[in-house]
Amino acid sequence: MIDVIWLLIRWIHVMAAVIWIGGNLILAMVIVPYFKQNLPLVQRIKLLTQVGKRFEPIVWGCVIVLLFTGIANIFQIIDFSEPLSNEFVNNVMRTLSIKLILFITLVVLTGMHSFVFGPRLAAAIESLEDSIDELPEDIRPIHKRMSIVSSLMGVVSLLILLAAVALGMGI
Numbered sequence: 001m002i003d004v005i006w007l008l009i010r011w012i013h014v015m016a017a018v019i020w021i022g023g024n025l026i027l028a029m030v031i032v033p034y035f036k037q038n039l040p041l042v043q044r045i046k047l048l049t050q051v052g053k054r055f056e057p058i059v060w061g062c063v064i065v066l067l068f069t070g071i072a073n074i075f076q077i078i079d080f081s082e083p084l085s086n087e088f089v090n091n092v093m094r095t096l097s098i099k100l101i102l103f104i105t106l107v108v109l110t111g112m113h114s115f116v117f118g119p120r121l122a123a124a125i126e127s128l129e130d131s132i133d134e135l136p137e138d139i140r141p142i143h144k145r146m147s148i149v150s151s152l153m154g155v156v157s158l159l160i161l162l163a164a165v166a167l168g169m170g171i
């Protein structure tokens with residue numbers, strides 16, 4: 001019975017990871033390139049803002065789920081009643097620390113994307129015509145920052161997956 005509970009916790013953890021990271025990657029690899037090819041810049045940013053807003057509650061739900069199920073996973077893989085200084089535990093602690101730093105980095109980047117640069121860019125382009133394909137000079141830096149944060153989110157997402165796989169392998 002207890003194994004079924006651990007299985008469910010691990011399954012929910014991986015589901016939240018797939019939904020968040022997979023969603024980020026689908027946006028970056030499919031939706032953004034498709035919009036780039038087919039829509040003028042302003043319309044593309046407006047649509048991406050709407051898509052982003054729809055995805056936001058799902059993302060923050062996944063962040064909370066990952067944190068709680070991640071903490072539960074730690075209790076499943078480490079036996080805290082035994083002495084904690086063997087090679088497996090040392091490896092787990094090292095990789096887990098890296099994973100947590102990456103997780104916090106991704107949460108901060110996602111927060112900047114959702115609550116700082118995203119709303120600023122959306123407000124700046126609100127009154128522009130959809131058909132415009134080049135942003136006015138004063139809006140370009142916000143757009144640039146938004147692109148940089150989005151790219152960093154993609155890279156950190158992939159690195160977290162690497163850390164997760166390493167953790168699963170006891171590396």
Ligand code: HEM
Binds near residue numbers: 021074167169
């Ligand atoms: C974006 C964030 C995260 C992603 C994408 C992610 C992904 C994953 C995946 C795919 C696994 C399964 C690995 C396997 O069994 O082979 C896993 C396991 C695990 N995760 Fe996460 N995770 C995230 C956040 C967290 C957090 C915040 C914690 C800790 C607080 C955590 C702790 C763990 C632990 C302890 C395991 C078990 C590793 C093992 O099987 O040895 N994860 N994670």
